Amino acid sequence: MRNTPVAADPVSLTDDAAADDSAPGDTGPLLQVDGLRTGFRSSEGTAWAVDDVSFQLEQGRTLGIVGESGSGKTMLARSIMGLLPRANIECSGQVLFRGLRLDQMQPSELRRIWGTEMSMVFQDPMTSLNPVVRVGRQITEVLRAHRRMTRSAADDAAVELMRSVRIPEPERRAREYPHQLSGGMRQRIGIAIALACGPRLLIADEPTTALDVTVQSQILDLLQQQQSERFMAMILVTHDLGVVAGRADDIAVMYAGQIVEQGPARSVFRTPRMPYTDALLRSIPRVDDPSHTRLAAIAGRPPALLDRPPGCRFAPRCPSAQDRCRQDAPPLVGGVDPGHRYRCWFPLGAEAEQAGPPGNAHDTVSGRVPMPSATT
Amino acid sequence: MLRAVTSRALHLLGVVFIVSFVTMIMVDLIPGDPASVVLGEGATSEQLDQLRQQWNLDDPLLLRYVESLADLVRGDLGTSVITNDSVLDTILERLPVTLEIAAIALVIALVVGVPLGIWTASRANTWVDRAGLLATSLMISPPAFLTGLLLAYVFAVRLHLLPVTGWVPISEGLSDNLRSALLPGVALSIYETGVVARVLRSAMISTLSEDYVFAAHARGLSRTYVLLRHALRPSLIPLFTVVGLILARLIGGTIIVEVLFALPGIGNLLITSIQSRDFTLLQGVVVFVALGYVLVNALVDVLYTVIDPRLRNRAAA
Ligand SMILES: Nc1ncnc2c1ncn2[C@@H]1O[C@H](COP(=O)(O)OP(=O)(O)OP(=O)(O)O)[C@@H](O)[C@H]1O
Ligand code: SF4
Ligand SMILES: [Mg+2]
Numbered sequence: 022m023r024n025t026p027v028a029a030d031p032v033s034l035t036d037d038a039a040a041d042d043s044a045p046g047d048t049g050p051l052l053q054v055d056g057l058r059t060g061f062r063s064s065e066g067t068a069w070a071v072d073d074v075s076f077q078l079e080q081g082r083t084l085g086i087v088g089e090s091g092s093g094k095t096m097l098a099r100s101i102m103g104l105l106p107r108a109n110i111e112c113s114g115q116v117l118f119r120g121l122r123l124d125q126m127q128p129s130e131l132r133r134i135w136g137t138e139m140s141m142v143f144q145d146p147m148t149s150l151n152p153v154v155r156v157g158r159q160i161t162e163v164l165r166a167h168r169r170m171t172r173s174a175a176d177d178a179a180v181e182l183m184r185s186v187r188i189p190e191p192e193r194r195a196r197e198y199p200h201q202l203s204g205g206m207r208q209r210i211g212i213a214i215a216l217a218c219g220p221r222l223l224i225a226d227e228p229t230t231a232l233d234v235t236v237q238s239q240i241l242d243l244l245q246q247q248q249s250e251r252f253m254a255m256i257l258v259t260h261d262l263g264v265v266a267g268r269a270d271d272i273a274v275m276y277a278g279q280i281v282e283q284g285p286a287r288s289v290f291r292t293p294r295m296p297y298t299d300a301l302l303r304s305i306p307r308v309d310d311p312s313h314t315r316l317a318a319i320a321g322r323p324p325a326l327l328d329r330p331p332g333c334r335f336a337p338r339c340p341s342a343q344d345r346c347r348q349d350a351p352p353l354v355g356g357v358d359p360g361h362r363y364r365c366w367f368p369l370g371a372e373a374e375q376a377g378p379p380g381n382a383h384d385t386v387s388g389r390v391p392m393p394s395a396t397t
Numbered sequence: 398m399l400r401a402v403t404s405r406a407l408h409l410l411g412v413v414f415i416v417s418f419v420t421m422i423m424v425d426l427i428p429g430d431p432a433s434v435v436l437g438e439g440a441t442s443e444q445l446d447q448l449r450q451q452w453n454l455d456d457p458l459l460l461r462y463v464e465s466l467a468d469l470v471r472g473d474l475g476t477s478v479i480t481n482d483s484v485l486d487t488i489l490e491r492l493p494v495t496l497e498i499a500a501i502a503l504v505i506a507l508v509v510g511v512p513l514g515i516w517t518a519s520r521a522n523t524w525v526d527r528a529g530l531l532a533t534s535l536m537i538s539p540p541a542f543l544t545g546l547l548l549a550y551v552f553a554v555r556l557h558l559l560p561v562t563g564w565v566p567i568s569e570g571l572s573d574n575l576r577s578a579l580l581p582g583v584a585l586s587i588y589e590t591g592v593v594a595r596v597l598r599s600a601m602i603s604t605l606s607e608d609y610v611f612a613a614h615a616r617g618l619s620r621t622y623v624l625l626r627h628a629l630r631p632s633l634i635p636l637f638t639v640v641g642l643i644l645a646r647l648i649g650g651t652i653i654v655e656v657l658f659a660l661p662g663i664g665n666l667l668i669t670s671i672q673s674r675d676f677t678l679l680q681g682v683v684v685f686v687a688l689g690y691v692l693v694n695a696l697v698d699v700l701y702t703v704i705d706p707r708l709r710n711r712a713a714a
Contacts (some may be wrong), residue, residue: 061460102615104611104614104615131616131617132617132618132619133617134617135614135616135617136615136616136617136618137616137617140615140616141612141615145608148607148608148609149608149609149611149612150609150612151609151613151631152609152631152705152707153630153631153704153705153707154626154627154630155705160625161426162616162618163616163617163618166616166617166619166622167619198706198707200707202426214616239569251596304714348714
């Protein structure tokens with residue numbers, strides 16, 4: 022685990038209040054989110070981008086959050102960190118991180134956690150790195166701010182970090198500006214910055230979406246490898262189930278601000294219950310498919326924030342929607358597999374246990390578990 | 398790099414050619430004969446002819462232009478037709494006055510305007526920001542002569558803190574010199590301070606919405622650090638553009654304040670040369686000021702590449 026001098030070492034390197042290793046959170050899950058809601062206030066009411074989301078994440082594990090564009094993944098990630106603008110935002114629910122109520126913390130307290138205990142890798146490394154600051158400095162500034170390192174110690178640590186994220190010639194690269202690096206190299210810098218202070222939780226918000234297809238799996242592999250070496254927990258946000266296949270321990274599928282299906286990755290991939298998850302699985306492009314085309318795009322668009330249908334939010338696009346779906350909102354409930362929960366009145370492959378009408382059999386993709394390399 | 402320098406130098410020459418040509422035409426268009434103005438009412442026609450010949454006034458305009466250009470390229474701005482002094486020497490003698498009040502104005506504008514711009518941008522849409530906007534709009538509304546008169550009235554006439562008019566050269570004591578330069582410098586600075594604060598504010602507000610600023614906050618860096626280290630520098634490009642304009646305005650445009658406070662600077666020299674129909678002097682001053690504009694602009698272009706590394710390759714190409 023200690024492959025770099027700045028690798029996560031909870032005892033000697035963390036600072037301040039959060040450093041207490043016997044913090045109450047260490048006995049429970051690393052992160053526990055309960056009933057989290059985040060909305061934008063407007064003249065027509067509050068538009069809930071994140072609507073009653075709950076989940077847990079244990080130390081060292083990876084949660085994949087999957088959903089179409091606009092489903093609220095980024096807002097969820099930001100709400101967890103407390104990285105929301107104050108104006109016109111409404112936020113409620115609990116975020117418990119190592120026993121600390123992040124949702125009740127002041128920005129000044131949160132700043133001590135951001136970048137140290139909990140850090141973020143952004144979607145587009147071109148825009149999330151400052152174009153007029155040398156990349157080396159963008160790594161060292163975090164070390165110097167949080168770890169009070171001297172300039173030369175931080176320089177050395179930055180070079181080590183760059184080496185650990187496999188940037189060739191780190192000493193030379195450190196003196197370059199973001200525009201002088203390729204997209205993949207820039208994202209490696211983004212990852213190095215996020216890892217600098219040895220976080221326990223890494224939130225990667227679509228870390229490969231803006232990258233060239235050829236480097237996407239390299240970056241994902243790097244994240245996965247760093248995650249296991251440092252025994253970090255990771256939230257991997259993506260709109261592509263193929264990205265999290267084989268990389269996440271648990272999956273949460275988001276639709277219109279809600280988690281519509283969640284559970285162990287194996288269970289969700291093998292027996293998706295909610296038709297939306299099933300549709301997402303079908304839209305994974307496969308490496309053995311020479312055309313690399315989407316197998317089946319989901320027809321229609323997700324509902325607008327302020328115009329969500331009263332019943333199941335997926336009903337207007339769902340091939341197996343019934344009257345009940347359009348009237349009552351299905352709760353997030355469990356099925357046979359432990360920990361596997363979904364929001365659906367008529368779950369797939371569950372006719373036997375559910376009181377669904379006959380003839381509602383779906384052509385599920387059961388057994389078609391995509392390989393980890395299917396990340397295109 | 399060599400190409401960049403060469404193209405700059407060519408640009409400079411082009412500006413000098415055009416400016417001197419235009420000035421010559423304008424001077425030529427001023428009604429009245431320079432020779433008769435210089436010699437006064439009672440001059441005989443022989444005297445006039447002699448003078449006209451001496452200044453080649455009867456030659457075609459183009460020929461006179463080419464001749465003066467040849468002098469210009471040698472760095473010779475000629476001699477004043479009135480006093481016979483070297484034009485260049487006269488300008489250089491007046492230059493420190495203008496430069497000093499321009500420098501005072503610019504320093505005040507930056508020292509007050511930059512923090513004000515940063516502060517209001519970081520508090521955008523709060524009462525701090527709104528108060529700042531009101532203050533800066535008050536700064537940029539009144540013309541310089543009005544602020545100058547007002548300042549002179551309050552600080553010189555009423556409070557007797559500073560001299561009303563006149564200039565004390567540095568050679569006669571730094572503190573007296575500064576006292577004589579302060580009011581005109583401040584009068585000039587007020588408008589420019591408002592401009593600096595407003596330009597920096599809007600540039601910073603747009604930088605603050607960039608992803609990399611958000612990302613810097615998400616790394617737990619302090620507000621002040623993010624503001625000064627990540628947001629300020631990218632916002633300096635529009636500021637430097639404006640500072641270039643301000644400098645140009647101050648070099649050539651201190652006229653009103655110089656006249657108001659009776660300062661022996663370039664602005665006053667320009668006025669005198671026009672009033673006395675001293676066309677060689679006038680031409681010299683105009684060309685000199687134009688050169689100043691071009692040099693300031695070249696400097697600003699270089700500063701862009703210092704601020705933004707992305708511009709470096711382009712500048713060299
Ligand atoms: N400032 C804002 N004001 C109003 N609505 C917003 C604002 N920012 C985001 N939204 C809305 O919130 C919803 C969730 O946005 P979010 O960015 O979290 O989606 P996402 O799942 O991350 O999508 P993507 O895949 O495009 O990143 C979207 O419907 C979006 O339109
Ligand atoms: S509740 Fe009905 S509409 Fe919603 S996903 Fe299930 S079957 Fe489809
Ligand atoms: Mg997003």
